Amino acid sequence: MSETRSSSRLANLWDDAKAAAMNEPQRLLYRSNLLGSDKRITNFGGGNTSAKVMEKDPLTGAMVEVLWVKGSGGDVGTIKLDGFSTLYQDKLNGLKQIYRGVEFEDEMVGYLPHCTFNLNPRAASIDTPLHAYVPKKHVDHMHPDAIIAIAASKNSRELTRAIFGGEIGWLPWKKPGYELGLCLEKFCLENPDATGVVLESHGLFTWGDTAKDSYETTIRIINRAIEWFEQNTAGKTIFGGVARPTLSATERRTVAARLMPAIRGLISASEPKIGHFDDQNAVLEFVGSNELESLAALGTSCPDHFLRTKIRPLVVDFDPAKPDIDKTLAGLTEAVEEYRKGYAAYYERCKRADSPAIRDPNAVVYLVPGVGMITFAKDKATARISGEFYVNAINVMRGASTVSTYVGLPEQEAFDIEYWLLEEAKLQRMPKPKSLAGRVALVTGGAGGIGKATAARLLREGACVVLADIDQSALEAAEQDLSSAFGKDFVRPVRIDVTSEEQVISGFTQTSVEFGGIDILVSNAGLASSAPIEETTLALWNKNMDILATGYFLVSREAFKLFRTQKIGGNVVFVASKNGLAASPNAAAYCTAKAAEIHLARCLALEGAGEQIRVNVVNPDAVLRGSKIWTGEWKEQRAAAYNMSTDELEEHYRSRSMLKRSVFPEDIAEAIYFFASDMSAKSTGNIINVDAGNAQSFTR
Template identity: 75%
Template sequence: MTDPKSSRLLDNRWDDAKAAGLSESQLLLYRSNLLGSDKRITNYGGGNTSAKVIEKDPLTGQDVEVLWVKGSGGDVGSIKIDGFATLYQDKLEGLKNIYRGLEFEDEMVGYLPFCTFNLNPRAASIDTPLHAYVPYKHVDHMHPDAIIAIAASKNSKELTKQIYGDEIGWLPWKRPGFELGLWLSKFAKENPTAKGVVLESHGLFTWADTAKDCYLLTLEIINKAIAWFETETEGKAIFGGAVTQSADADKRKAVAAALMPVIRGFIGKSESKVGHFDDQPAVLEFVNSADLRALAALGTSCPDHFLRTKIRPLVLDYDPARDNLDEVLATLEASITAYRAGYAEYYERCKHDNSPAIRDPNAVVYLVPGVGMITFARDKATARISGEFYVNAINVMRGASTVSTYVGLPEQEAFDIEYWLLEEAKLQRMPKPKSLAGRIAFVTGGAGGIGKATAERLIGEGAVVVLADIDEAALKTTEADFAKRYGADVVRGVKLNVTDEAQVLASYIETSVQYGGLDILVSNAGIASSAPIEETTLATWDKNISILATGYFLVSREAFRLFRRQKLGGNVVFVASKNGLAASPNAAAYCTAKAAEIHLARCLALEGAEAGIRVNTVNPDAVLRGSKIWSGEWREQRAASSHLQVDELEEHYRKRSMLKLNVFPEDIAEAIYFLASDASSKSTGNIINVDAGNAVSFPR
């Protein structure tokens, strides 16, 4: 084994106590999750694992050999036992008899369902033959950066021999499929002492007879490469050395926040996109280097990297020394147009008679010297993962270009993977996007009853949401709850006092950096007070006006500025109140501020229409459940004004309504969703009352 003291080496995390008593399939799951937990071993969704297990045939009761292998589209780090496909090994062997040769290898995927064991619904992937025909019980196929750096070097065969001798073999580039499975089988049989293979421009195969031995072997082979690179690269200029100095962290964030909405506007007209920003040291080392443009133009090597990051990134000409941001923004449209034209030319050069139609020609990865990397995709998780894949590619280029010459995937091979008919079929099977897929929402008062219900409704329809709230404890709890139930990618929390202009500006910068821009503002931050006019203090008056009028003005103004930079339109929904239309006794400050909200919304609807910015209002009434407003003095004050006990108030409001119904946060959220969605695309300046019916508040 290599020196365990090296900080870069992979740790052995196998726990014999945890593994004790596990079945062979459970050991496969355990091994897979361990391997997938470290991105230096394989990236999200990349690589696969397998085990050949003796099982009882459900029909005959006889022992049969079954291949357990990661199913199509799975991720070894997070896979569960039902994520594995199971296939009769003897039937897989029988497929060799009907294989008609390389020209027909894609048709073999259609035969895999006929090999299914025990009616397992998990679809087998195109990599199944790569595992089935290796004559060992356990097989790992990983995409470690250190190994791909060898595989993507000009002299990868020689480097493999130099590092591993005869322990690990080498095979030239071959697209995954049935033919590569036969190649691996032939190599393993002809080289019985070999423990695996480096696949040119692709990754690593290792094999063993037990799950633990296979896991330890995979780590050992990767660690040998890591240790070798540490020795070989020590003291050498990486990427030709730095030619740009990184801006400080705040400046990097500010530049990203300025660029991302504009990029999003240019690339998101036909399909909404969500962004991700990464300025980790590995990224900055690359974007600041002398070799940035030359290496970026070569594209990635590993097919998994390429599928996530496209043929090549777009490098922007930002110079932190000159801080030429305005110049970059002014030329951004031309840069993106040129990239699209280049992509179209690539498609025309490489397409076949039966190739699918050209797809989205926009870049996925945007590299900014001195700042970092921006990625865009149809959802946040995909944008983040695309960035992670490009970091893998950077690590590969770092190693390969330092010890040899980095070689990207040949253009035609890259095209044949990107527009592979089997890949197209997988894309066509993807579910239809939800109604708010790719949309970015900002919800003030996001940790309260209406705000939380609204965020949940928008997330459920595919939006990502920034929760803004002054209550930091409630905000953290709400964010954690959504992250647990829906995934961390879909929600961010920002502490915000809507009356503080600087905080409002900072919150929108954070929104742009986290997600790339904005589509929906739900202005919902609230307060309430009750007192006769002669007992209303100036402080109470000012607080109502500050939060309910000035606060709504500040968040709307910044939303408008962001919408106009994006040029994608926009959507503002004010949460006002029945009291904005109908006066109530002993609540002059509150009612006046709510009336101001409604009129502000009308003014903004007039101003925003020419830019496709819609502004509408929802008027709730008596939403007691989950409301922070109704949890304090306001509830007691309103009960007192109606000569009621506090616990009688909800029933009082129900009976007072025309429909004799209670109004809940989810009811308000439904109206907000309608106004925020394309279902109301022809409505602006409108008011929806969600109050179970109050004649005095009918809009006139």
């Protein structure tokens, strides 16, 4: 029976009417998604669920028991039915006959495919035996902060009994795998009235006869732990009390914007990294505490936490009481190098004869007193999720250190999980990174035709993209479209008027905080105007120069600052125009400003080459479709200049081209991608014309 709780507890979200219309696998899916919807129950990719279901054997027609269990690499919160592995329960039971003991338990993973039911291609996870051998129909394995706080306490066994009595058992630490599955079976057989078990330094197993029973037991047990901790930590000093002040939100982001590109540059030698910044209350409480250094040095406890956050974080030397960011930046190189040495020493202490080679020795988590937490990983989602896992670890340390003594995972055990051969095999099966994975691009004019097409092209290759535009409504629409197509982690909008020095600086600051720095600048913001020289006002002239020359200068200057901070090169692509090379009638202001863009690019190519900063130009011509420029007066003005209707313009431009082809935003995006990628790694100061052929604009 579910216990009644206040609104601060986990809610019982089970809907009998919904569940009644489902079959057993669907109820497993329903239960999984409910449990995964709350990070207090388990984090992304953490935990697993299962159900033992009677199904017709496709070979014999007989009814057989089938284990449905979350497959390898899945996430219970977002899993679909095809994310579950299905295995014959009798074949899983038969594996006991060939098990050769704990020294050989890893080989049992190789037998799991032989137990597959109905040719299901979903690979079974290492946790499959943990579910198979619990003699209950429905099993949940979760990693709730409140339970792991018990599991990571020095006296976790005593705390488990004090909180749950005999209903929930306790098992000592054991690496996930076949042997642990047998230990769980033994516990269940010896304790038939138990509804679950706490695994030391790991998490919680609960079970039930029905999907609803299992779900409600899981919620009830976690709520009981939450309530116990609230009662027993009330009024107590947390993390040894406050040692450092917390900066204001604006100050915190300012510091993060200075630190993140510097850290990113130091750790991106082997592969580019993407950053994530988190300054939620739980983080600020921890990084401002007296016990920050001592607890951080212990590392995390739960294997899922550890795999995401590494052996331990790096605590950045920063004093929020006397903020000196320049001093901190000056000491970063040594701090990062010391962390690498420490990690290499850990590897040497713990490696075994068959251990994989040492991996990236850089920290994942960076804790900044008074400011927050910075995480870096190969992509934004991984960086964000790593941060979420460390917040879980903070919550665990908070509870455990307040009611007992927090105990991290023993170093050798941590190493054996990090460098587990089965984990290494999983890493080797990962798909090859896309060509721009780990890169950050800022695209000005990002909500327009060329800008949005460029953003999509870069996103398709794995880049994170900041859309910068002055048109707020268009910016919001473009961000929504691209986020839906490529994922919210990869896209950020920022409103920038490129003629405003303040807004440009602010936009690059936001980019640093959101992604950690920048690799690619696509300077594309623009306008077009047409008027005979005697009708060209000073205001019109200045507007062209402000946007197309000054604007390009301002964004390039800020990009260069970040490139030089990171010291890992950089890439600037100017979207100029055929008109920068070939004069056009009645467009002196526009053509002159576009020519200025091209010459600015050449100057910057000279300045940046020594630091591997490449600067190149793409010259479009007559890109009518999707372009905001061609929806205004420019279209009428150009039609008038050629003495034709606006409907005739596209055909006019197509016909006048040497190749007799129209030019589209996607064509420009392809050229920009070429310059932004390593395909053009040995090109700088160059121009690509994408104009279907125009002899006047041939470069000389």
